Structure formats: C-alpha cells, structure tokens
Amino acid sequence: MIKLIHQHSKKVYAVYKDREQLSGYSENLVKTFWKLAEDFPTEKIIWIEEAQQNNLNEKAFDDVFHHHLIMASCAIKSLYFSSDIGYVDQFPFANINLEVQYPTWLMSSDMGGIYASVVLKFKNEFQNISNFEYLLNAIAKLGQHHGLFCYHAPQLAIKIEKNLEYTATVVDLFSFAFQFYKKVRGIILLLCFIRYKKKYPLKSLIFSCLKTNFFSVEIDFSDITIQSSKASIDHSIDVVIPTIGRPKHLLNVLEDLKKQNFLPQKVIIVEQNPDKGTTSDFDFIIEDWPFEIQHIFTHQTGACNARNSALQRVTASWVFFCDDDNKFEANLLESAFSKIEKYGLEVLVTAYRTKQEVLLYKNPKQWGTFGAGNTIIKKACLKEVAFDLSFEYGYGEDMDFGMQLRNQGIDIVYHPEIEIVHLKAPMGGFRTKIIKPWEQKEPFPKPSPTVMRFIQKNYTRAQRRAYKIILWLKFYKVQDIKNPLKYRKSMQKRWETSKSWAQQISKKAI
Template sequence: MIIVYHINDKITAVVTSDNQKIEFDYQGTIAGGLQELAQQFPDRKILWCHSAVKEQLNLAAIKTLFHHDKMMLSFNPNTNDYFGNKIGYVEASLFINVNKKVSYPTWQMSSVVGIVHASVLNAIKDKTGSDANFDYYLNSLAKLCMPLGLLCYSEPLLLKQGESIASPKASVYLLFRFVKQHYKTQWVFLLLLNLVLFERKFPVLSFIYCFFYKNRSTRNISLDDIKAESSLKVIDKRTLDVIIPTIGRKEQLYDVLLDLKTQTYLPKNVIIIEQNPAVNSVSELDFLTSESWPFPIKHTFTHQAGACNARNIGLNQITSEWVFLADDDIRIGEDFIEKALEHVAILGVKAVSISCLQKGEKLTFNTVFQWGSFGSGCSFVATEALNNCNFNMGYEFGFGEDSDFGMQLRNQGHDVLYLPEPEILHLKVPIGGFRTKPILEWHKEEVQPKPSPTVMLYQILHNTQEQLFGYKTTLFIKYYKYQKVKNPFSYFKMFQKQWNQSVFWANELKKTS
C-alpha cells in the first residue's frame, strides 16, 4: 500500500505502509501525483490522507474495509460534504444524504482521507482529466465510475475517533461546473431555478461560465478487467430460507415451488404467507400438504391483506443464515440459488437485488453496481443484516416500501448491489380474483394529494430538504401537461394545495411507521 500525505493542494510525503519513504516529485497536483504513483505501482492500493489527521489514520482496519480492488473508500468527518446540500437540487438518489455513522454508498468523496486501487486510476487515465482541485477530481472520478461498477463508500472507520478538521467546500461556480460536466444539461437550468425559488439567489455568472465546460463521458472508460473478489467471508452455514407472500395466485405459486424443488441448492425452509381478506375464507393451497416437497414449508394464512404485513410475518420466521425475498409470480432456473450465493460470496456483500425482467424485456444493466433501490421480490439478504429492519406499514397499499426497506439496510451499514445474473423471469400476472382496491383515507378528500402520500413519506424520511424541493420543482413541471388546468397561476395554486395535502397525509403515515 502507498500512502500519500498532503496539505494545501500539495503532496508533502509518499510512504509505504511500513513508513518507508518513496522518492517523488512533489511539484504537481495531488491528482496528477496519484496517477503517476498508479503507473509506478500498478498492483498497489493508494491511500491519501490530509496531514492534519495523520495520527487518526486507521491503517489496521484497511485490510478488512478494502476487501477487493474494485472499491473506492473515503471519509469526511464533517457534517456536509464537498458540494454541500445544494447538490440535492439536481440529484434525488440515496447517494446524497450520507449517513456518516456507518459505511454508506455514495460518490461523494473527500480529500481528508480515502483509498483506491491503482488499477482504477490506470483505467481512467487521460479520460477524465487531472483536476488541480483534488476534491473535485475525487468526486468526478467516483461519479463517473460508480455506474460502471466501482463500489464507492463513505467509510468512518478509515479514521480513529478524534478531532475533525475543516474540509474544503465547493463554490457555487464549481457546483454549476460539476452539474454541467456530470449531468444532462437541463439540470443546470433546474439548479438555477431551484436556487432562485428556494434560496432567493441568482448566480448568473456561475450559470454562464459552466457552459464553457464539456460533459465528461464514460464512453471510453471500462472497469471490466478489474475483478471484485472479496476477502470477506459472508457465507458460512450456507443455509437459506425463502419468503413468498401470496394472494390469489395458486397456479403461479405452485410453479414457483416446482422451481424451488428442482434447485441444485435447496432452501432450508420455504415460508409462505397466504392472504385472503374474504370473511370465513380458508386456504386454497391444498398442494402444500397433498404433495411431497424436499424442504419444510412454513405456511401462514391471514385475513389481513397487504404485502408489508405479509413480508413482516415472514421475516419473523427466518431461521437460516440467508433469506431470498421472492414474489409469487416468478420463474427461476434450476441453478438460480446456487449461482446467486456464488456471486454474493465473491462480492462479500450482505444484500443484493437481482435482475427481474418480464418476457421480452431487454437487460439494461450488464454489470454489478450499487443499486439505487431494493427489490422486495428479487433480493437475497443476510439474516444478520435484518436486525431492526421491517417493511414500514405506512407504505401498505401504496408505493415505496421496497425503497424504504433498502434504506433501512443501508443506514445499518449494508449496501445493496444489483446483480445482472442469474436472471429472474417476472410473469407480472394480473392480480388475484379476490383482491379489492383499498379505499385509503385521503381518497375521500376533495383535494387529492400530489404526489401519493407514500411517495412523500419516503421523501420526508430519507431525503434532504434540497432533494425534496428539487423533486417538487420537477413534479410541478412534469405534471403540468397531464392535468386540465392550463392557466399557470391557477395550476400553481392547485398544485400547492395538492402538495400540502400530500405532506399532511405523509406525516400521518409517519405516525404508523
């Protein structure tokens, strides 16, 4: 491992992990220095550290934290990251509101401390530029490479506990430049609009100057030759339970069980939660007992409909090391479980969501990367990662419970990766015959909430205020062409009433969570 100490945008020392000094030209930029070192030591990890936190550097933890080469770790001990909260006006993803208490997925890197493998720096050499501003360079690198499969994290364990230092903050000029270089051009205009609307600021010069910069493309960047082979052991007992909530899909559930029956790696238990809200109804799943299955089936019948409640019942019955959260209308190959667990072991992660496509759909993402959501019907999760996690009942019969569950995992330090294979075929069968569309409390309101209160609940629970405002602006613009009120002033009044209704009901749902 090579350690680069720096201060005031200049490298001050380059040493090995056993503190042997490496001769180096300190005259260039820090980013340029890292790239030179990567060429000189192509098989080494390269760590950077501000001289002010040298004594807090936790070298003993690096081996465990940096467990494969396709990673980038960094940590800013301050509350706000380099671009501050304003970046939330243009990005709604979960990578913005970083939980500094745990290992958390984000492209927001810091010059305070961090580590990356030389092979990553060599893969992007001459393709992204070598910015004089080190923080800008690090954020640009991570932003470009994260969708390509580089796993980027804010990692508090890089530093031992101690006093934090003042870290650099991007100017509004650099914020606009970053948005222009890493997002679609329309986001530059939306950033300006949001600053005017919500902060009463009009940075016209920064807005104009950003158009002198070209967008940074990932077209010529490939990280495919860098292998993610983790040194961590996340599978020990190799036991797996499967949870399947079902309602009105007897035939489809039977096919799922047949697929599980022929697996090369059999589950330890299959947990089925059958729902039928009809009074005096009984189970229709006679094949659970009339046929022989190579695994125990834990069957729960309930009159309470709702996917959140059903999945929570299932979570309480897990006894294995891992769990596969499945839907009742999917089809899988006979080696599906075996392959999925192989991928999990190689990557060293405790939660993955797997490609789940309908017949005829083409695979959009071909690489493993940090997923921006969670699939409650297509995911493998380590049981130990599920502590204090449940499907929030505030989302029942609405949208967002998947994403919320994923956020609960991440806020406990467990990232969710997307796996393009093994694939799941999602039949997307029409709803069962005895399902009824629930009448929710806000359906009776004269002014209907916009967006749905469950969507607003997710925004309130997991996003920053700037992300919420940015979402409001884009929703206002997109919704305009779909509604009947074309007078912009009348539309604004109506939209504001609908938004306020959504906030009210989201806060009511929050009380039930």
C-alpha cells in the first residue's frame, strides 16, 4: 500500500510504501500521483490530507477495497462539489447519504484510495489536469460510467466532522459540467444559476464551453482481474412473482425455473384478481414441482402490495424479483451467483430487454435505479425497506426501492452477461385501465403525482429545480400553447397540482 500524504490538496507532504518513507518525488501532488501509479502499478494508492494521518482507520480498508476495481474516499471535513452539482446531475450518485457507504463518484481529497492499475487507465486523457481534487472526481465520474465501483466510505476515518466545506469554484462546476456531461447540461446549469441563484456566470460558461469533452471517452477495464475477498456461502434463494391474469406466461416462468441448474428453494406467487367472488384458475400450481410453491390469492391489486406480501414469506438467504412474463436460460441463477461471488455483491440487476431491443450497457456497473422484475438481492438487505404504496398504479416504485437500499448503505450493480428477456406480454383479460383521480379534471398534473412523489422524496433541492426546468423545456415542443408567458403560467399550475396530489398519495406510504 502506498500512502500519499498531501497538504491541502496543493503539494506533497510525504510518501510511504507500507511503513517506509520514499524520497525523490516532486512536491507537485498531481505529478507525484501519476508517477506513483507508474512506479507501483500493482499497489493500492491511498491519499491522506496531512491533518488526517492519525484519523485513518486501517482496519476498514480491506473491507472497502475488496477487489481491484474500487475507488473510495471519505469526506472528513471537505468535499469538492456542493449540492449545486444537482443542477447538472439528477442521478442518485449525486445525492450522498454521508452516514453510510454510498455509491457515488463524488470524491474528497481528505482521505481515499484507488488501485494504481486503475489510475493508469486515465493518464492519457487526464494528464493535463493540474487540480488534484478535480482529477479525483474526473477519474471517478468517467470511471463509474465504464465499470469502476466508486463510494463515499465513512468507515475509512475514525472521526468525521458534521459540517463540510465545499472547495470547487463556480468555474470548476461549469468546467466539470461541460467536460463530463452532454454540453446541454452546461446550459441547464446556467439557466438554474440565473433562475434560482440570481447570478449570471457568463464568464464561467465561456471559459468552460470550449474545453475538451470526455463524455464519450471509452475506458477499458477488461484486463484488470477482479475477485472479491468477500465470501457468500449460502446461496439458497426464493423467487417472488406478482401476477394478474396471465396464467400461460406464469407457467412458462415456472418451467424456466424448473430447468435451472441451481434450483430455487421456494417460489412465492401473488395472484391478483380484482373480481370479487372469483377463485384462482392456476391449476398447474398443484403439480409436482422441484421447489416449494406458496400461492397467495388476493382481490387487492397492485404490484407494490403484492411484492411486500411475498417478501414476508421469504426464508431463503437470497430473493429473486421476477416478473410473470420473463424468459431466461437454465443457467441464470448459477451464473448470477458466480458474478455475485466475483464482485462481492448484495444486489445484482440483470440485463433486461425485449427480443428486438439492442443491449445498451455492455459493462458491469453501479446502477442508477432498481429492477423490480429482474433483480437478485440478499435477504439481509430487505430488513428496513419495502415498496412504497404511494407509488401503486403509478411510476417510480422500483427507483424509490433502489434509493431506500442505497440509503441503507447497499450498492446496486448491473451485469450485462446475466440476462432476462422481457416478453412484455399483453395484459390479462380482466385487467381494466385504472382512471386515477387526477386524470378526471383539469388542470392535469405535470409531472405525474407519483413521479413528483419520487422527486420530493429522493432529490436534493438543486436536482428538483433542474428537473423542473428540463421538463418544461422538453414538454414545450409537444404541447399546444406556444406563447411562452401563457405556457409558463399553465405549467406552474400543473406543477402545483402535481405537488398537491403527491402530498395526498404520500399518506399511503409505508
């Protein structure tokens, strides 16, 4: 392990390899960072601010850096970007829960680490970056998109201050927006500053907009060997399937589960039928299956309620959230557990597409949402979470469930080699379109109240504000009001209506 001790992210204070101090390195922090990666390509490089040398919790490092494709830092007294980054980025990674190990590309120079072999992947692109804090965030932002696992890890430090200092300037923020996002995000950032901060940072915009953009740069980690030091011994798994009116498709899912090389322990089926007085027509459930089937029949519809009911009956160590119109190969569960062991995962999201769709994301990576129909998760992760009933019949329950997990310190990882085909089968014969109360009189809410509920619950104020501007700009092209003043007045009414309905449905939350 290499320790790079620096003074206020400006210059090198000392360099150690294990306990031996090394000499001959420049005081220039960034140059020394690159040089150490070249000199010790198999080592882990730890950066520490001089004042934090005795605050290092070395016992936690093996647990945090359990494989070679991990980058993590701990914000003890400072973080580079403030919540203003939410004007640019609406993903969960930009809204850190500082109390837990949280997946994020937002890095602090106070304390952190990365393997040298990973650092070298970025030298050709980033060797002209002179600001150490900017460089750390650049590596994490681009790296995470291509499969680097990045975290805020508070356990790296013994003590952490409650109030953080944010060191990035407005120019830094604009530069980062133009270099690591599509350029339109830099324009959105400007609009947010004008609208919400009453500031006009045109110089920052002009200075930044012509900088090199790294958004489309490819980083290849395929030659870095990954084998987590974490072990998961018990691979028993239960399957949760909510279903409504699609017996033939459900039977096909059960047949696919029956063919698995690694059989599930139990399949929990929640059959919903809103027609009072009806009974189940799933006769095939009583057949002889190589796993236990627990069948819940209910007249209460809704996937959130169905999944919550099923989770109460889970007894295995893992849970497979499966839809009733999935199709998968016989090695699905076996292959999934192989990746879980390799990466040391607690949550694995599979590739999930129709037969006609092209696979968009081809690298394993930290995932920004959650798949309620294609995820394998450790049961221990589910103690403090549930599907929020305020999202029932709407949109956002899986994204919200993912945010609940992240706020418990649980990472969600996607792997493209584990794949489920989503057949997107037609609705069952007795399904009827649910007319929501907000669809019955004008002004109709925009966005949907369930989306607004998700935004209010899981976005920072800056993220909410940016979302509002982006929504209004996008929607302007497809609606009939072309007078900007009338459009603004109309949209504000619809926005307020959405907020009012979101407040009402929040009362259903678990």
